[in-house]
Amino acid sequence: MTQQESTYSVSGNTNSELLPKDFVTDQEIRWCPGCGDYSILKQVQTVMPELGLKREDIVFISGIGCSSRFPYYMETFGMHSIHGRATAIASGLKATRPELSVWIVTGDGDALSIGGNHLIHLLRRNFDVNILLFNNEIYGLTKGQYSPTSPVGKVAKSTPLGSIAHPFNPLALCMGADATFIARTMDRDPVHLREILKQGNQHKGTSLIEIYQNCNVFNDGAFEVFTEKGTKKINTLFLEHSKPLVFGENGNMGIKLDGLKPIVVKLSDVSMNDLWVHDQADQIKATILTRFFNKPSAENPLPRPFGVFYKEDRFCYEDAMNKQIEDDIKNKGNGNLDELIEGKNSWTIK
């Protein structure tokens, strides 16, 4: 029995019985061996059955890039579109089919370079969709040019003397566009990744999830200080709502706010009560958190935060769009085509 056939037999059952394998397609996966995308795909397929969604109501839309092959590997509805436009395609789909669960899979080039305009406008409109932004700080599919998130000095095929373009801070950019859900996670932490996916799905509005993803061919180890055992604890800060900002080996470090300035403190010197307590609903503090972005090698580095930075309830475009239609029908009645065509100033020739 082929995989395709087994999939179909399962979908005849109720959705609660869906398993991760029911989200696997018969397509051979074409990512390079060792690519971080495999882990992300696995976690998405693992989480899907837990979301309470019907498989036929799920749509994955992508643009162009390595990450954008994703829909072909998900046994849901899917569209692998053109470079940078997945966000705009998803907007049109969600505007007309608000009941669908729409997932956008994109990369740093796709979302932040060629598709930057659509991303910020999707965020401000707050369509209820989920964006998985695979950030590997490189162009992989086109074989190794620097990307809008590559650090200055990055030596890549198009920048043999090093990149001279200041990179985007993706989450700060998204906060600037008034996103209503912002989170960061990584390919190398499956448990955290699954948790963030679930939270993103639960959020009503656009959920922007940045996923640090390793491109082991063109940019290997870009995030290793955050993802590898030896350095992870000292360089990362895992955010939890209502919990103080604690990190470091054995959780011996914390973040304190001195006015608007975050400072790293040792817990041996400062009481737990004096630490910054994470509040997902605080937009200003979330903005400061997105600015925890200096290099671990910098002087007085701040740890890189992971988790949900910010979450806000704000109306979704598709709901407001439907509301206007409902109200107009309430006020004027259902449109009558004959009256519309005739207009208000017709005349009769006898």
Add this chain to the structure above:
Amino acid sequence: MSATVEIKTNVVILFAGDSGDGIQLTGSQFTGTSALYGNDISTFPNFPAEIRAPQGTTAGVSGFQVHFGSVEIFTAGDVCDVLVVMNAAALKANLQQLKPGGIIIANIDGFDVKNLKLAKYPTAVNPLLDDSLRGYEVYQIDVTKITRTALSKSGLGTKEMDRSKNMFVLGYLYWLYNRSLENTIEFLKLKFKKRPELIEANISVLKAGYNYGDTIEAPMVRFDVKPAPVEKGVYRNIMGNQATALGLIAAAQKSGLTLFYGTYPITPASDILHELSKHKNFGVKTFQAEDEIAAITSAIGASFGGSLAVTASSGPGIALKGEAIGLALMLELPLLILNVQRGGPSTGLPTKTEQADLLQAFYGRNGESPVPIIASYSPSDCFNTVFEACRIALEFMTPVFFLSDGYIANGSEPWKFPKAEELQDLTISFAKNKLKTGEKFLPYKRNEKLVREWAIPGTKGLEHRLGGIEKENETGNISYDPQNHELMVKIRQEKVDKIADFIPLQLIDNGNAKGKLLILGWGSTYGSIKTAVKMCIAAGYDVSHAHLKYLNPFPRNLGTILSNFETILIPEINNGQLIKVIRDKFMVDAKGLNKIQGMPFTSIEIQKKIKEVLK
């Protein structure tokens, strides 16, 4: 002194003034009133690209030409009988449009030293005072002064009073052409619902204009243009963009689909968005996107979800949409792309008309990417043509180009509109759940027309993936196989070619089916060609006219029609585009007649060419 009344069969009036003078409103009011009276009508607004271009200069002149008659009218008129000018610049810019002996109605106040200087008349020259206008009949009226006098007790400020000047002119023309004020009075009541003092002011100025005609002591002639003997029925006046919007709503209603309109503001297409936005109670979803690319790609998303998806723009915007049009044809999803053409290239002439995007519609994409193209030929025809474009998109699962242009979009004419029940049913059926039959769903399996099924999200068992990468025949899976690519390119081409079997045969609009000369037109040149051919046939010339609506694919019998004529003449408002396609496709040595001035052909220009060819 009472005026004598002269009967006219048709009259062309050109209203001209500063773009802030309310010229468009004056013209459209005169049009509406004459249409209600029963005249056949055609109009042509001609305005500058800037909303408030430099006042008093020729660059800032806004014009509105209306041609009305007791006979059939096909164009807005070659030359005008009456030129209404609110200032010196308006006279300077439009005098060449006035026929010898024509009437000039001039607002004296617009010919003061300042205005004469702005219009670049030499120092101390005033055309109203020297005898440069001796070949015309000039009526000089101090519109500003009389308007202010009429409103002296209104309590309005001078600036506000002067805004009613156009109503004086309109009232005077209503007198001159013996028209009722009723339609405009009703319009003013509605327009200024929230400012009753302006209703009163405008009505009193309108009446002052009318009464001025009755009271001035000048030997005046009034004109009467009787109703046209048009076909019985109920009519309305309609502009092209308006008809396009209504046609889209009609197609949505007849197909039972939600209309999604993704667009980005651009002249001269924006009025379609404005019109659609007013009709949300038809379930219309208008989406003003962040750019042209989002406009079309949001529509592609809506189409994937099962909506009647439409995007619109003008040439520059269509250029930006090119890649996404390719995606839509690769996905084989229905999508309507409206191009209200304007002068190009680049930003070109935003407010002027041109037919120069035909080759863009044919070839303006990467790869082998055939897209059906259909063009409307008059303002009211936009309704039927856009409806037909929707039919083709839905029936053949393909993007379709609908071409209109600035002349059609902003022009207006009376329309004997259809009843909703007379419109074709466009009901489509989405792909059904195949789980019960155990059949495997293949997204690119095709019917006898080579059309695949529309399988929308939410349908159990139809989960599938589409994409812009070349796909394997039937399964839709990614395929780089060389033979498969060639096969898919051929299938996509054949699918579009086959549409020719499902569109009407080409008709000869006027003249014999065989003869010396065929004028082959497309789009907005219809009226000028129609008029010219009619005159030439009456004068004994052996000339016929066929007008193409279906440009890709062409009607099946077009080759036969072309072979029945010694000479084919193709007039176009471009540097020769349809002619290239016709020569390529039919190996015919067609002749071109091209005008690239941002203006429609006059019928005289076409008549001249016909006579030259048949000499």
